[in-house]
Amino acid sequence: MTDRNKTSEKKQGLAGQAARQCALAIREGIEMEVAMGSLPGFVGLIQLESSKGLCYKLDLSGVGPLFVKVLEDEGKAENEASLSSRLAGLGIGCPVPLAVEGRVLVRDYLGAATAAEELDLALKWGDVASASRLCKRVAELLADIHMVDSSCGHGMVVNDLNLKNFLVSSNCSLSIIDLAEAGYGDQPKDLGALMVHILTHRPEFTDISAAMADSALDSYFTKAGKLWDVTEASAGLEEALADASIRRARPELPGLASWYVSHLKERAEATTRRSHHGAED
Ligand SMILES: Nc1ncnc2c1ncn2[C@@H]1O[C@H](COP(=O)(O)OP(=O)(O)OP(=O)(O)O)[C@@H](O)[C@H]1O
Numbered sequence: 001m002t003d004r005n006k007t008s009e010k011k012q013g014l015a016g017q018a019a020r021q022c023a024l025a026i027r028e029g030i031e032m033e034v035a036m037g038s039l040p041g042f043v044g045l046i047q048l049e050s051s052k053g054l055c056y057k058l059d060l061s062g063v064g065p066l067f068v069k070v071l072e073d074e075g076k077a078e079n080e081a082s083l084s085s086r087l088a089g090l091g092i093g094c095p096v097p098l099a100v101e102g103r104v105l106v107r108d109y110l111g112a113a114t115a116a117e118e119l120d121l122a123l124k125w126g127d128v129a130s131a132s133r134l135c136k137r138v139a140e141l142l143a144d145i146h147m148v149d150s151s152c153g154h155g156m157v158v159n160d161l162n163l164k165n166f167l168v169s170s171n172c173s174l175s176i177i178d179l180a181e182a183g184y185g186d187q188p189k190d191l192g193a194l195m196v197h198i199l200t201h202r203p204e205f206t207d208i209s210a211a212m213a214d215s216a217l218d219s220y221f222t223k224a225g226k227l228w229d230v231t232e233a234s235a236g237l238e239e240a241l242a243d244a245s246i247r248r249a250r251p252e253l254p255g256l257a258s259w260y261v262s263h264l265k266e267r268a269e270a271t272t273r274r275s276h277h278g279a280e281d
């Protein structure tokens with residue numbers, strides 16, 4: 001066995017032990033530091049920011065850091081693990097789950113920033129080109145996910161789609177995380193949710209927001225091998241806006257985005273016209 005295989009086997013074993021210790025801590029009400037502290041080579045445990053549950057960075061000597069997440073229930077942990085394995089197996093950027101135990105999921109901890117943080121940084125420096133490039137890459141990754149088992153706009157969907165659920169690693173690779181709510185469903189609404197997050201990323205609804213959203217939509221449809229579909233893209237965006245206005249208690253959102261919806265329809269119609277002319281030439 002090569003050294004690399006030995007390390008990965010060791011990591012897999014430790015991830016399994018970490019998942020079991022974490023599940024035990026939750027079940028028995030043991031302090032997480034205490035439960036994890038008994039793992040071989042324990043170096044440290046840091047709780048990470050999470051709005052829905054508990055997430056940790058676990059450092060163990062001899063293997064790279066691990067990400068440990070406690071989900072709402074076992075079904076969500078299983079769901080996230082199985083869909084992540086599916087995507088990773090297809091070569092789509094997504095960290096492979098190393099262990100699942102009850103509500104606990106363990107994967108590699110990536111030295112990464114979220115796409116939301118990267119976008120903040122680019123916009124702070126006025127680097128619109130980098131910001132648009134990042135939106136393009138996120139949309140391409142979404143197109144890759146949507147192409148899995150897809151038929152007529154129905155197929156794999158992320159559902160909990162926001163810019164914090166895309167990680168940009170230090171080697172610039174892009175990964176999707178947080179597939180607890182993912183499943184199969186309406187893809188235009190999933191794409192619409194991405195558009196809403198781009199358009200409302202602060203400062204929201206500016207010309208730069210529109211440029212980033214355009215860049216995302218163009219690359220999504222180019223990657224998915226489709227023409228801009230006005231009905232599909234704008235209906236998905238309108239649905240996602242209605243959802244976001246309720247979830248964020250911001251009834252003004254659909255009104256604020258109406259100029260972008262009109263702009264989208266105009267662009268889509270122009271593209272369709274161009275393609276018809278092309279077909280006639
Ligand atoms: N593999 C990883 N490596 C490094 N950081 C990660 C990893 N997975 C997640 N994170 C960080 O932890 C945060 C929470 O992860 P995740 O979204 O999977 O959990 P969550 O409980 O659903 O959180 P939230 O409710 O905030 O979305 C991410 O936004 C990201 O900053």
Ligand SMILES: [Mg+2]
Nearest residue numbers: 164165177178
């Ligand atoms: Mg998340």
